[in-house]
Amino acid sequence: MTPGSDDIAKCGDDAFVTKGLVSRNISYPDITVQSSRTTFIVGESGTGKTTLLKLFNQTETQTSGTVLFFGSDLSGKTMELRRNAILCGQNVFLFNDTIRENFNEFRKYADHSCMDDHDIIKFLRICCAPEDLDKQCKNMSGGERARVFLAVHLSFMPRVMMLDEPTSALDHDTANAVIGNIKTYCVENGITLIVVSHDRGIVDTFADHIVDLGGKKNGR
């Protein structure tokens, strides 16, 4: 399902290691994201949190420095990299169709086979999303759409799951439940979870490790 993932497994234990990374006039500290753990990336806005995720999946290229994914530089094999390190971005996009068709469409784009209803519901439930598979996504609220969007990404079961501000459209309790469930799922399945968030409560509750990109001193 994920081409070449066996090769990668042998090469290193850390999901991402960066050295001397510079992009868009931001110099990053050297960062190590340990595999099978939950790492939160925090920092004031403008410190390059989203850009860091884009450098991780190489939808952007750094000015200088290296990014290693399980020990290898995959900047020349970006399809393989992105399918193993799925990024769920800030801008929620769903096709104008039912929830079921959204799972199918997204999976088709990444050359995955269709998923049966039982499995789709499993991922929707993890993300506290509506479970009516025939529901039209355009009729859902922003929060519901954000959760379906998360569920679609989780259904790829990548080696590394990256979430950019996943809770911005969710209320406090839902946010806690969703992130709690996702973390549990990732721990059970050995998935490395990387989350960009500025929600202190969520960070303190769920982080195994925190990468602080700085900005105003906040005691971390």
Added chain:
Amino acid sequence: MDVELDLINFAFIYVLLLIIIAVMRRSRIDQTKTLVVACLRMTVQLVLAGLLLTFVFDNPSPWFTSVYVLVMVLFASYLVISKNRWLNRKFKTYVILAIGSSGISVLLYFILIVMNADVFNPQYAIPLAGMIVGNSMTGMTLGLRSFGSELTNNSDQMEALLNIGAEPRKIMNPFVNKAVEFAMMPTITSMLGMGIISLPGMMTGQILAGTEPTAAVLYQIAILIAISVAVCMTVFIALNLGYKTLYNERNQMTFSLSDIADGQKKK
């Protein structure tokens, strides 16, 4: 049949422009100058074209015909590109190649096979090339505008799909197809109303000049099909080659959405 226009009588057509000028005054449309300039330019350009064509017809040479057609292709390409400044250099080259190759191949087919005549006969090649290339140009402009809008309106979709490891080729394909459809539809739907709503310009001109309507109709049918094919080929070739220049070997998008938006606003 004497269909030559008397120049003095002909001049009366310009009197009608006063109606447009009156409407503009009344509706406070500040475009009188544009209208006058446009009419002057049209008059001068067409008179020059008429003189040039007379010269070329009187001195038929494969060279004159070829150069005339080539200039048409280049000028049409220039107009398309000047309205789509966001295109990168390679994309622009594909646009020129598409307009040229589709226009010329349809033209050759038309003259050699349908008309069974000499391709270098300027009386056939030049007016036909004008209609074919002119319509390809309009189609190409529509297609590029639609493609640009698809890219700017669907940036969230492209980002999301790129982030799950979809190939840029797959992501942009639906936008290319939509743009090709958008560009072809006006030409195809115009066939529907043909003969009922509109007597097309070429046929009208031939009838005014004394051709039998039945013969004019055959020409018109042939040219409409030729135009549709040329538009279809131009847009299909240019967009299908061109969109591949919009991402690099690292599967990153290499165009800027704000450039496209700027380019389209200016138009």
